[in-house]
Amino acid sequence: MSAAPSPVLEIENLAIALPGGGDRSRAVDGVSFTVARGEIVCVVGESGSGKSVTAFSVMGLLAKVLKPVAGAIRLNGEDVLTASPQRLRALRGDRMAMIFQEPMTALNPVLTVGDQIEEVLRIHTDLGAKERRAKVLAMLDAMHLPDPERMHASYPHQLSGGQRQRVMIAAALILDPALLIADEPTTALDVTTQAQILKLIREMQERRGTGVLFITHDFGVVAEIADRVVVMQRGRVVEQGPAAQVLERPQHPYTKMLIGAVPTMTPARRPPVTGALALETASLEKTYRSGGLFKTERVVHAAADVALRIRRGETVGIVGESGSGKSTVARCIARLIAPSRGQIMVGDRDIARLPERRLRPMRRKIQVVFQDPFRSLNPRRTVGASIIEGPMNFGTSPEAATAKARELMGLVGLDPSALARYPHQFSGGQRQRIALARALAMEPEILIADEAVSALDVSVQRQVLALLDDVQRRFDLAILFITHDLRVAAQICDRLIVMQRGRIVEEGPTAEVFARPSAAYTRALIEAAPGREFGRGEHLPEAASA
Amino acid sequence: MAGYILRRLLAAIPVLAIVAVLVFLMLRLTPGDPAAVIAGDNASSEQIAQVRQKLGLDQSLPAQFAIWIGNLLHGNLGESFFFKKSIGELILGRIEPTLSLAAATMLIAVCVAIPLGVVAAYRHGSWLDRIVMGMSVLGFSVPVFVIGYLLIYVFSITLGWFPVQGYQPLSAGLGGYLHRLVLPAVTLSVVYIALIARMTRASVLEVLNEDYIRTARAKGQVERKILFRHALKNAAVPIVTVVGIGIALLIGGVVVTESVFAIPGLGRLTVDAVLARDYPTIQALILMFSGVYVLINLLIDLTYSLFDPRIRH
Incomplete structure (x- = not known):
């Protein structure tokens, strides 16, 4: 198991106790693996597998309720579990460093970027102000950040997500630590940015010989970057080995299941859908203006000249990166925001400019399932109350609405008795099923799924996608599927619309767009998808047969 | 930043104007006569009227208000009835x-x-x-x-x-x-x-x-x-x-x-x-x-x- 004679990191038989009341007594148990100098080890697993707990225990940053109860974590031979708090502080930032999932929140918003990188030097070195500044500027330059001088004086909110993650990496690597821990560092980034950050980590690690412990849930990323892979399930290591071996010949059933659940990048050929036209937009536009009397006006075209059509029974995907306007379009169509211009035809009525009073009867025809299942359900109301509220607003009696809700719970694969429970008692995947049942209770014609599976683990994602496919056929739904994830889009969409900077740059049948992308941006998106050649997941059975 | 401060200070003017009108009216509409207080308990009605005239309280409300605001704009807060001082x-x-x-x-x-x-x-x-x-x-x-x-x-x-x-x-x-x-x-x-x-x-x-x-x-x-x-x-x-x-x-x-x-x-x-x-x-x-x-x-x-x-x- 030891890949090199003297590993940078050696985790041996680590066990961490969970406070009582959890689904298991130990967050991780019997975890052993090593990271050698100059090696990237990916720890993969779904949420709750204990991969992040393992990473945080190395840094000594575990929440107070989590206590290591057995085993050892050796950094260059020194056990960090028995180290004093002072010694641990001296190691953190100097010999081991960490970057996090959310570059948006991991930097302090009220301190300059330069100040935050310099902080590491102030803590761990005696360098003077001039030397510190010079070192930070050199590091910003090595991160391929534009104009290091200006960057040094900038605040985090003035930087893009990718730039912030580069700043985090700069702060982490400035003292050449032996070990870099990366906890899902690209999960919150757009694919093209993700590809650049992965390349940067690879480049730095090769140049400096850093050992990297890379936590991820994404097998595409693993295929892209890992030397070795450790697969974790429910707090235990179920399989580990060289990346090629684990990815190509997985031994453990859990690994096989995970890899099998990764959607393929090759979409199935789907016959064109010929149902009645459910929705059509023409020259749809959303413009934001800021400034006013005393300031120069700033105009942002969040969406411009968007024309799309969806038929009953058809799934149309809108893909694009953050800021592409895909969510703006969805929100305009659902009339959660008012479009600035253009038409939104539902059947033969234009709802683009209907006043709220006349819009209300139309609202039940268009329903939305949002991205974050943890925030889209009211935590203080029972699931049942959330589901029946909509139909009751439209005059359905409570008894009839409840009966319908019970039926729908069964349809989305949940126990009808769960209606009396509260959202926090469900997992993410279950909540997304509830959100879908809530939308279906309105008997909509058009369903908008706004990144509806993005927050879910791959195995759960697959189930929810299959469920969407199922309800679509059952209710002859027109689905507008908003996603940043090409793999997911390839799975479920009949037609694909690619958006960039508020405009449609390409559209066509999904298989066509993947096979012969015509826009340069589409090609860039496809190329940036991590582990492009990887993913032998089967097509959804329903999709394949359709 | 300077423009912002200036805008905020300008926005304060209407606030202060409304306060000035309200204070002025409220004082005039509450019962009690300053002239009677100043003239003392034993003053005759002629004496009180004299005091009232001296203080300018015999004029109409709009006229009183105009005088007060006019003085204010010249940086003059007026004379105290009671303390007999500026x-x-x-x-x-x-x-x-x-x-x-x-x-x-x-x-x-x-x-x-x-x-x-x-x-x-x-x-x-x-x-x-x-x-x-x-x-x-x-x-x-x-x-x-x-x-x-x-x-x-x-x-x-x-x-x-x-x-x-x-x-x-x-x-x-x-x-x-x-x-x-x-x-x-x-x-x-x-x-x-x-x-x-x-x-x-x-x-x-x-x-x-x-x-x-x-x-x-x-x-x-x-x-x-x-x-x-x-x-x-x-x-x-x-x-x-x-x-x-x-x-x-x-x-x-x-x-x-x-x-x-x-x-x-x-x-x-x-x-x-x-x-x-x-x-x-x-x-x-x-x-x-x-x-x-x-x-x-x-x-x-x-x-x-x-x-x-x-x-x-």
Whole structure:
């Protein structure tokens, strides 16, 4: 198991106790693996597998309720579990460093970027102000950040997500630590940015010989970057080995299941859908203006000249990166925001400019399932109350609405008795099923799924996608599927619309767009998808047969 | 930034204009006749009428208002009916005690409350946290005059450390000035300590859960610096708001404290002017207070941008 004679990191038989009341007594148990100098080890697993707990225990940053109860974590031979708090502080930032999932929140918003990188030097070195500044500027330059001088004086909110993650990496690597821990560092980034950050980590690690412990849930990323892979399930290591071996010949059933659940990048050929036209937009536009009397006006075209059509029974995907306007379009169509211009035809009525009073009867025809299942359900109301509220607003009696809700719970694969429970008692995947049942209770014609599976683990994602496919056929739904994830889009969409900077740059049948992308941006998106050649997941059975 | 300040100051003009009209009308519409008060109990109706004419109170309301505003625009606050002095001088003579008391109070409150709040947040759930929060409920609940007389009883009468009452101007020596300021300032600061400590605790507690605090720990930063360098500055906006509101409330609070400790400040002047129906003085004082409120609000907003670059840009 030891890949090199003297590993940078050696985790041996680590066990961490969970406070009582959890689904298991130990967050991780019997975890052993090593990271050698100059090696990237990916720890993969779904949420709750204990991969992040393992990473945080190395840094000594575990929440107070989590206590290591057995085993050892050796950094260059020194056990960090028995180290004093002072010694641990001296190691953190100097010999081991960490970057996090959310570059948006991991930097302090009220301190300059330069100040935050310099902080590491102030803590761990005696360098003077001039030397510190010079070192930070050199590091910003090595991160391929534009104009290091200006960057040094900038605040985090003035930087893009990718730039912030580069700043985090700069702060982490400035003292050449032996070990870099990366906890899902690209999960919150757009694919093209993700590809650049992965390349940067690879480049730095090769140049400096850093050992990297890379936590991820994404097998595409693993295929892209890992030397070795450790697969974790429910707090235990179920399989580990060289990346090629684990990815190509997985031994453990859990690994096989995970890899099998990764959607393929090759979409199935789907016959064109010929149902009645459910929705059509023409020259749809959303413009934001800021400034006013005393300031120069700033105009942002969040969406411009968007024309799309969806038929009953058809799934149309809108893909694009953050800021592409895909969510703006969805929100305009659902009339959660008012479009600035253009038409939104539902059947033969234009709802683009209907006043709220006349819009209300139309609202039940268009329903939305949002991205974050943890925030889209009211935590203080029972699931049942959330589901029946909509139909009751439209005059359905409570008894009839409840009966319908019970039926729908069964349809989305949940126990009808769960209606009396509260959202926090469900997992993410279950909540997304509830959100879908809530939308279906309105008997909509058009369903908008706004990144509806993005927050879910791959195995759960697959189930929810299959469920969407199922309800679509059952209710002859027109689905507008908003996603940043090409793999997911390839799975479920009949037609694909690619958006960039508020405009449609390409559209066509999904298989066509993947096979012969015509826009340069589409090609860039496809190329940036991590582990492009990887993913032998089967097509959804329903999709394949359709 | 200069343009912003100018815009805010211009926006204050209509506010002050409305206050001026309301104050003027309210005083005229409440019962009681200043001329009768000034002329004395034994004055004949002719004498009262004479006084009224001298004060200009025999003219129509719009005419009175026009005269007052005209004088104001020339920087003339008018003449006090009761003190027979220019109101500008009157306020100037009373402003030092009030400003001293307000500044000392806020200084004590901020210096005590913010560390207490930060420590309570850091050790949240501990006995220390519970004591700080318990004391803060007590601080809220006990009226200012009770605390004042209690402190006088303990520190002045029993221990004899501080004088019971009175004020000594700064020009007569720093020692005596501070010596007489301590008790009233401490008295007045109690409620603000309670308020600011509570707000500091809540807002630091929220910030301590943020990702960048974890990042600071991952860099090997010590807890003290994490609290005061990373957390406090992020928690500053709500704290500044409360301190600002505190200063504004303080101006109202000095009325009671100045009475308890017999300090000849603006609070006392206000009470005396109201009792004497001294219209011009009351008008000038209220107008000045509202001007101070507007100014404090502007300062609060400017302080936000000092702490948070996202507001600055």
